[in-house]
Amino acid sequence: MAKRKIVALPGDGIGKIVLNEAIRVLDAVGFEAEYIYGDIGWEFWVNEGNPLPERTIKLLEEHKIALFGAITSKPKDEAAKELAPHLQGKGLTYSSPIVGLRQHFKLEISLRPCRTYEGNPLNFVRRAKDGTCEEPKIDVAIFRQNTEGLYSGVEWSNPPDVVYEAFKTHPKFVKNFGDIPRDELAISSRIFTRGAVERILRAAFEYARKYGYKSVTVAEKPNVIRETSGMMYQMAKELQQKEYPDIELWNVNIDAMMMWLTKNPEDYGVIVSGNMFGDIVSDGFAGLVGGLGFAASAQYNPTTGVAVFEPTHGSAPKYADYKVSIVNPIAMIEAARMMLEYIGEQEKADRIRNAIAKVIKEGKVRTYDMLKLKGSPDVLEQGAASTQQMTDAIIANL
Ligand code: NAI
Numbered sequence: 118m119a120k121r122k123i124v125a126l127p128g129d130g131i132g133k134i135v136l137n138e139a140i141r142v143l144d145a146v147g148f149e150a151e152y153i154y155g156d157i158g159w160e161f162w163v164n165e166g167n168p169l170p171e172r173t174i175k176l177l178e179e180h181k182i183a184l185f186g187a188i189t190s191k192p193k194d195e196a197a198k199e200l201a202p203h204l205q206g207k208g209l210t211y212s213s214p215i216v217g218l219r220q221h222f223k224l225e226i227s228l229r230p231c232r233t234y235e236g237n238p239l240n241f242v243r244r245a246k247d248g249t250c251e252e253p254k255i256d257v258a259i260f261r262q263n264t265e266g267l268y269s270g271v272e273w274s275n276p277p278d279v280v281y282e283a284f285k286t287h288p289k290f291v292k293n294f295g296d297i298p299r300d301e302l303a304i305s306s307r308i309f310t311r312g313a314v315e316r317i318l319r320a321a322f323e324y325a326r327k328y329g330y331k332s333v334t335v336a337e338k339p340n341v342i343r344e345t346s347g348m349m350y351q352m353a354k355e356l357q358q359k360e361y362p363d364i365e366l367w368n369v370n371i372d373a374m375m376m377w378l379t380k381n382p383e384d385y386g387v388i389v390s391g392n393m394f395g396d397i398v399s400d401g402f403a404g405l406v407g408g409l410g411f412a413a414s415a416q417y418n419p420t421t422g423v424a425v426f427e428p429t430h431g432s433a434p435k436y437a438d439y440k441v442s443i444v445n446p447i448a449m450i451e452a453a454r455m456m457l458e459y460i461g462e463q464e465k466a467d468r469i470r471n472a473i474a475k476v477i478k479e480g481k482v483r484t485y486d487m488l489k490l491k492g493s494p495d496v497l498e499q500g501a502a503s504t505q506q507m508t509d510a511i512i513a514n515l
């Protein structure tokens with residue numbers, strides 16, 4: 118049988134380092150694949166004026182599944198200054214290749230699991246009734262709508278006539294903003310569409326059923342943001358009654374959610390939100406289970422099957438050129454594990470999870486972030502494991 122082809126997008130900085138580590142783990146667990154390397158990131162912006170070259174898009178169109186490291190991005194003005202001389206003054210503007218991938222492939226579902234590894238010194242702890250500390254075991258999966266909502270980019274400062282006139286047809290606008298000079302207005306719109314909302318809800322319920330979570334929580338604000346949050350919660354109720362009566366549906370306002378997750382995070386299972394609230398709540402939970410060295414996500418389109426798996430962290434340029442790398446490869450290895458799960462290689466995915474769990478529980482091999490050290494080349498002398506040593510330990514436990 119032909120080997121499965123996976124697009125490998127290392128990107129910049131530590132993205133290149135950790136992607137390589139993840140592939141070592143995939144090889145070691147016996148996943149047979151051919152990795153096809155794709156160009157993405159800063160180098161391609163500087164030398165070609167496009168951080169996401171067309172050939173990379175073609176690769177993903179063909180092979181559908183990608184492992185992605187991380188990229189460097191910079192504000193527009195700074196980016197323009199770094200362009201190669203032959204590209205200067207051509208009016209090129211930088212835009213993030215991650216957003217580019219998301220838009221091109223309509224990667225409308227973002228999934229971020231946040232699960233406690235027992236023994237991780239970075240785990241959330243709280244005071245128990247008797248005054249001692251307790252460490253709740255967190256196991257949540259956050260589904261974030263990834264393409265619309267407040268991040269859809271439909272926004273104006275000093276809105277043009279037609280937009281302004283349209284807003285003036287709303288009595289609340291007239292009452293509260295009717296007197297404000299137009300050039301003092303900035304408006305960002307929050308667009309939800311029924312199709313996309315249904316698909317993210319369905320993905321959340323299906324995941325809950327497949328992995329045995331008892332509840333799906335809608336983390337929005339339906340009592341205040343009635344048209345968008347309200348639509349999502351209403352559709353969730355209908356879907357749950359019709360198709361998922363075996364799973365409980367909880368409705369928690371996003372603000373309250375951020376409070377509850379610091380009190381009883383273990384009570385939640387699958388969480389589903391629109392774009393911005395999902396972004397916020399997923400960072401919140403990620404912080405409870407180890408932060409950037411541990412957090413990974415999948416972005417996919419449920420219709421085409423195109424999926425990109427990546428750590429949440431960026432390219433961490435200050436750590437990119439160490440002689441011996443110190444960054445934690447676990448987030449990227451988690452991303453690879455999620456990829457295996459997505460393509461139905463559950464047994465291999467579980468072996469990776471168990472191997473990471475063993476290494477963390479044993480506590481002998483810990484990267485600098487797990488030791489709460491400040492990143493520097495010296496951390497290795499202070500007992501921190503290098504990136505490669507952490508990967509080796511995981512491989513040894515497969
Ligand atoms: P960053 O995530 O690259 O690094 C922030 C800090 O987190 C690091 O200084 C380090 O202390 C820690 N850290 C990150 N990854 C770690 C790991 N694997 N192990 C241990 N510690 C780790 O974010 P920063 O510094 O804000 O951005 C650097 C560049 O990355 C920027 O150009 C930014 O635009 C880009 N970026 C890219 C992302 C992506 O590709 N998905 C996401 C976030 C930022």
Ligand code: MG
Pocket residue numbers: 396397400
């Ligand atoms: Mg975020």
